Amino acid sequence: MSKQSGRGRVAGLPEWDRCAVMGVVNVTPDSFSDGGRWFDTTAAVKHGLQLVAEGADLVDVGGESTRPGATRVDEAEELRRVIPVVRGLASEGVVVSVDTMRASVAARSLAAGAALVNDVSGGLADPEMVPAVAEAGAPFVVMHWRGFLEGGNVRGVYDDVVAEVVDELHARVEAVLAGGIAPDRIVVDPGLGFSKGAEHDLSLLAHLDRLHALGHPLLVAASRKRFLGRVLAGPEGAPPPARERDAATAAVSALAAHGGAWAVRVHEVRATADAVRVARAVEGARTPADTPGAGAQGMDASTPAPTTAGTRDGRDGAEGAR
Numbered sequence: 001m002s003k004q005s006g007r008g009r010v011a012g013l014p015e016w017d018r019c020a021v022m023g024v025v026n027v028t029p030d031s032f033s034d035g036g037r038w039f040d041t042t043a044a045v046k047h048g049l050q051l052v053a054e055g056a057d058l059v060d061v062g063g064e065s066t067r068p069g070a071t072r073v074d075e076a077e078e079l080r081r082v083i084p085v086v087r088g089l090a091s092e093g094v095v096v097s098v099d100t101m102r103a104s105v106a107a108r109s110l111a112a113g114a115a116l117v118n119d120v121s122g123g124l125a126d127p128e129m130v131p132a133v134a135e136a137g138a139p140f141v142v143m144h145w146r147g148f149l150e151g152g153n154v155r156g157v158y159d160d161v162v163a164e165v166v167d168e169l170h171a172r173v174e175a176v177l178a179g180g181i182a183p184d185r186i187v188v189d190p191g192l193g194f195s196k197g198a199e200h201d202l203s204l205l206a207h208l209d210r211l212h213a214l215g216h217p218l219l220v221a222a223s224r225k226r227f228l229g230r231v232l233a234g235p236e237g238a239p240p241p242a243r244e245r246d247a248a249t250a251a252v253s254a255l256a257a258h259g260g261a262w263a264v265r266v267h268e269v270r271a272t273a274d275a276v277r278v279a280r281a282v283e284g285a286r287t288p289a290d291t292p293g294a295g296a297q298g299m300d301a302s303t304p305a306p307t308t309a310g311t312r313d314g315r316d317g318a319e320g321a322r
Contacts, residue, residue: 007262008217010139011184013115014095016057018280019257021273022097022265023051024223025089027063027081045088052094055273058116060265061085061109062099066120066194072148078105087112097141103128110136116187118219118265120194121145122172123179134180141219142176144169144191156195162207165190170214187262189219198227205252208259217262222252224267250275258283 009015025048027041048059063081064073073081082098082105089096090113097116098109103126106117115138122142123130133140144165146156158164169188177183190211192201201222204211211218222228228248229239250271253264257279266272 007260009184010116010187010217010262011182012137012139014057018283019253019261019276020057020263021055021253021269021276022219022221022263023048023054023056023059023269024265024267025051025059025061025085026065027061027085028065041084041088044085045092048085048089048094048096049092051269054269056269057263058095058097059089060097060099060118061089061114062118063105064100066148075102075104078102079108083108083112086114090114101125101129103132106138107132107136110138115139117141118189119143120189120191122169123176124172130176130179130181137182137185139185139187140176140181141187141189142169142172142216143189143219144172144194146195156197156200158196158200161196161200161203162210165204166210166214169211173214173216183216186216187219188214188216189221192220192222193225193227196227198230201225201227202231205255205259208256208261212260218260219263219265220252220256220261221265222256223249223265228252246271254279 007019025044027044044061048061051059061082063078078100082100086096086098086109095116096109096114097118098106098114099118099120100106100109101119101121106114106119106129110117117129117133117138118141119125119129120143121129122145123133123140124145125148130140146168169190173186173188176186188211190204192204196204205220205222208218208220224242224245226239228245229242232245232248233239246268249266249268253266253272254275256264257276264272264276
């Protein structure tokens with residue numbers, strides 16, 4: 001992994017001197033936290049531009065909800081939702097990511113100006129995805145995925161979630177490399193909320209160093225997810241609604257940035273943009289002597305040791321929605 005403040009850089013994308021902020025634009029009627037708010041093309045483009053004004057470095061556009069039990073839209077409808085928004089944002093100079101599991105949508109989005117493909121299935125949902133991205137020479141997010149969130153896949157079973165996620169991501173990265181995507185264009189994502197309960201998500205956040213060992217930049221997508229609601233509610237309380245989890249999201253963003261994440265994916269940008277800048281300022285105040293052994297983690301000497309956090313039990317069904 002090439003070094004840039006210890007978090008790596010992704011070929012084909014701008015370089016940032018800190019953890020990047022990826023803002024979310026869901027062009028859907030049914031996403032778990034903001035479905036329907038940006039379903040209109042004009043509203044979606046306006047929202048994406050507002051996210052950039054608030055501090056987003058890139059904007060992730062998706063036209064299909066991946067929440068548990070969501071019904072897949074057909075290809076034509078996903079294209080209808082996504083392509084005009086990608087084109088509109090790219091024409092304004094926004095760095096656009098497309099959140100899709102379909103090769104055709106990825107290819108059309110890249111042609112319309114997208115710079116990154118963010119596939120929650122890591123190329124498993126569509127066998128044509130990896131060849132399409134490889135042919136385009138685009139960066140690609142490989143997320144940990146155990147299938148669509150329905151039935152038994154909503155709540156995954158793990159003996160050691162960190163070891164299993166790392167091993168499964170490693171295998172998937174090897175497949176993506178074999179498919180022709182260059183190693184300096186691969187980003188990994190532990191897939192918080194996807195076939196995982198709250199205790200799994202917290203364990204993964206507590207061990208970002210193990211994910212860094214994969215040797216690729218790391219995307220952390222915790223925004224508004226159910227595990228944050230469980231943490232805020234405590235053992236006996238009711239989780240707050242998704243839109244009331246933004247402060248908790250910003251806290252995770254700061255921890256992820258401190259732990260060396262390349263980017264964080266969030267719905268509400270302003271607080272996270274502030275959080276990652278503070279994390280970078282703290283990182284910049286460190287000296288090499290403050291971070292013994294950092295190089296052994298695949299990070300340079302200026303990178304802080306990964307943050308660890310406690311876990312709570314929260315077997316409540318994953319909210320891996322976009």
